Amino acid sequence: MKRYIHKLSMVLLLLGVWELVARLGVWSPHLFPGPFTVAKSLGAMLSDGRMAEATLRSMGRLFRAYLMSVGIGIPLGLLIARIAFFRNAVKPIVSGLQALPSICWLPLALLWFGLTDAAILFVVVMGSVLGIAIATEDSVNGVDPQLVRVASTLGVKGLRFQFGVMLPAALPGIVTGLKLGWSFAWRALLAGELLFVSGGLGQLLTVGRELMDVPQVMAVMVAIILIGITVDRVLFQTVEGRLRRRWGLAGAV
Amino acid sequence: MLRALLGRWRSSLSLLRPAHVDADRAKIAVAQLGHQYANKVVALQDVSLNVRSGEFVCLLGPSGCGKSTLLYALAGQVKPTGGTVAIDGKTITGPGPERLLMFQEAALFPWLTVRGNITFALGAKGVPRAERRERADAFIRRVQLTGFEDTLPHQLSGGMKMRASLARALAMDPTVLLMDEPFGSLDAQTRIHMQELLQSIWMRTGKTVVFVTHDVHEALMLGTRVVLMAPRPGRVVRDLEVHLPMPRKAEDAGLNEMVRHVRELLRQVEGPGLQEPAPRRPPERTASRPGLPAQGLPRPVR
Numbered sequence: 001m002k003r004y005i006h007k008l009s010m011v012l013l014l015l016g017v018w019e020l021v022a023r024l025g026v027w028s029p030h031l032f033p034g035p036f037t038v039a040k041s042l043g044a045m046l047s048d049g050r051m052a053e054a055t056l057r058s059m060g061r062l063f064r065a066y067l068m069s070v071g072i073g074i075p076l077g078l079l080i081a082r083i084a085f086f087r088n089a090v091k092p093i094v095s096g097l098q099a100l101p102s103i104c105w106l107p108l109a110l111l112w113f114g115l116t117d118a119a120i121l122f123v124v125v126m127g128s129v130l131g132i133a134i135a136t137e138d139s140v141n142g143v144d145p146q147l148v149r150v151a152s153t154l155g156v157k158g159l160r161f162q163f164g165v166m167l168p169a170a171l172p173g174i175v176t177g178l179k180l181g182w183s184f185a186w187r188a189l190l191a192g193e194l195l196f197v198s199g200g201l202g203q204l205l206t207v208g209r210e211l212m213d214v215p216q217v218m219a220v221m222v223a224i225i226l227i228g229i230t231v232d233r234v235l236f237q238t239v240e241g242r243l244r245r246r247w248g249l250a251g252a253v
Numbered sequence: 254m255l256r257a258l259l260g261r262w263r264s265s266l267s268l269l270r271p272a273h274v275d276a277d278r279a280k281i282a283v284a285q286l287g288h289q290y291a292n293k294v295v296a297l298q299d300v301s302l303n304v305r306s307g308e309f310v311c312l313l314g315p316s317g318c319g320k321s322t323l324l325y326a327l328a329g330q331v332k333p334t335g336g337t338v339a340i341d342g343k344t345i346t347g348p349g350p351e352r353l354l355m356f357q358e359a360a361l362f363p364w365l366t367v368r369g370n371i372t373f374a375l376g377a378k379g380v381p382r383a384e385r386r387e388r389a390d391a392f393i394r395r396v397q398l399t400g401f402e403d404t405l406p407h408q409l410s411g412g413m414k415m416r417a418s419l420a421r422a423l424a425m426d427p428t429v430l431l432m433d434e435p436f437g438s439l440d441a442q443t444r445i446h447m448q449e450l451l452q453s454i455w456m457r458t459g460k461t462v463v464f465v466t467h468d469v470h471e472a473l474m475l476g477t478r479v480v481l482m483a484p485r486p487g488r489v490v491r492d493l494e495v496h497l498p499m500p501r502k503a504e505d506a507g508l509n510e511m512v513r514h515v516r517e518l519l520r521q522v523e524g525p526g527l528q529e530p531a532p533r534r535p536p537e538r539t540a541s542r543p544g545l546p547a548q549g550l551p552r553p554v555r
């Protein structure tokens with residue numbers, strides 16, 4: 001409870017300072033609107049449906065790309081962890097490509113896919129799949145050898161071993177990787193959407209800039225922050241917390 | 254008084270007799286077993302050991318004398334570099350369903366409840382789904398964990414975890430149970446409870462148990478036979494049958510007399526250079542005669 005009061009008072013303080021600075025008129029109110037103006041702009045976008053449409057559009061893309069990333073990343077991580085060829089040959093490539101910021105894939109994506117959704121999806125997938133694969137590999141390699149030994153003495157073998165022992169043992173680590181992958185994907189998505197007419201939240205930002213509508217730009221930024229926090233809190237932290245508690249791991253949130 | 258003490262000392266000796274088991278009558282036959290790890294450590298040298306069906310054999314010795322290595326060789330988890338291990342006359346080449354290895358840690362699957370841990374293992378054994386739950390609960394009852402069927406391992410105390418692990422092992426119904434210092438991490442009180450529990454279960458089920466420990470008291474409390482081992486290189490130095498009636502009590506005077514005797518034996522085999530010349534008799538007189546309980550006076554043999 002105390003934590004929430006602290007948090008809330010900090011937010012209020014920041015909003016107050018923001019409003020104060022805006023009112024002092026150091027910068028033109030067009031360039032530096034106060035929180036009320038921004039909230040009004042946000043309200044307008046919410047009520048005329050622009051925000052909902054853009055959010056839906058962005059989240060739809062994110063969802064598809066993220067599913068692909070998970071679908072490719074987890075098996076890839078498992079292969080790297082379990083099969084020598086993948087460990088020796090594929091892992092260096094994956095680690096190397098991960099050094100490339102995801103937005104650097106965009107020019108290539110535009111040349112390959114044109115100005116389409118596919119280009120953005122490609123960038124998002126490239127931005128998150130490698131991180132998910134590496135986190136999966138890490139958590140599989142980090143499985144307690146004691147559990148592997150006890151499985152062997154209990155005669156747990158084959159698929160029952162892979163899905164009944166290795167997967168659950170690695171699951172907390174994999175979920176952490178999925179969370180990381182999601183935040184990579186979210187960044188890559190917005191970076192991609194900013195760069196061409198895409199109809200998502202990114203474009204709403206661009207439009208705001210083109211119309212010199214600073215309140216709109218700020219309002220969209222606020223919306224992006226709120227969406228990001230919500231997904232992180234509601235989805236990942238809940239799942240991760242539950243999992244860690246059930247698994248009896250220390251530091252459960 | 255002194256005469257009585259001497260008498261008891263003698264009787265404790267006669268209750269510890271060298272064991273002789275023929276290989277062809279053995280459940281587990283270990284012949285000239287040797288093992289050298291990759292780093293050239295000779296963990297076992299020329300170990301021969303025959304265990305009858307239904308025996309409770311304790312491998313006893315200081316840390317590093319190859320107890321675990323021998324046990325893992327019996328389990329098939331370590332491939333010895335020399336010699337053979339045979340179960341029921343068949344040389345083993347790896348782990349098998351008739352043997353089950355338990356570790357110092359309970360090693361429960363942390364995401365499964367106590368019952369889930371057992372039913373999962375039963376599934377691996379091929380027990381039909383419909384029977385798993387009932388069987389699991391029966392073994393949970395046997396280790397006195399009733400009421401904790403749906404509890405997760407991290408919510409259990411150390412002793413309870415070990416009991417759950419024991420229930421899982423028993424549910425697999427191996428004929429040979431191999432235990433590597435399973436109570437080593439428990440506090441003294443819990444450890445004695447676990448020993449009594451294990452003993453009563455062993456008496457009821459008649460399983461063959463090979464139990465590793467470095468605790469002399471524990472070995473004599475549990476074993477029908479105690480195999481003393483010595484390090485560098487790991488080898489068997491004594492193989493003794495323990496003729497104390499079961500169930501045994503931790504504070505039993507005859508047992509404790511025997512413990513002192515075996516400690517002395519271990520000291521002799523362990524460090525001939527470190528100790529003064531072995532006394533004919535352990536320095537017993539000082540050792541707390543008055544402290545013994547009344548029923549701890551010389552007891553009828555068997």
Ligand SMILES: Nc1ncnc2c1ncn2[C@@H]1O[C@H](COP(=O)(O)OP(=O)(O)O)[C@@H](O)[C@H]1O
Nearest residue numbers: 290292294296315316317318319320321322323
């Ligand atoms: N995996 C291993 N690799 C190398 N040396 C080992 C290994 N395991 C045990 N040893 C060595 O073998 C000897 C016997 O070990 P171990 O069987 O574990 O003894 P104990 O269980 O009686 O303490 C020790 O000297 C130990 O250091």
Ligand SMILES: [Mg+2]
Nearest residue numbers: 320321322433
């Ligand atoms: Mg050991």
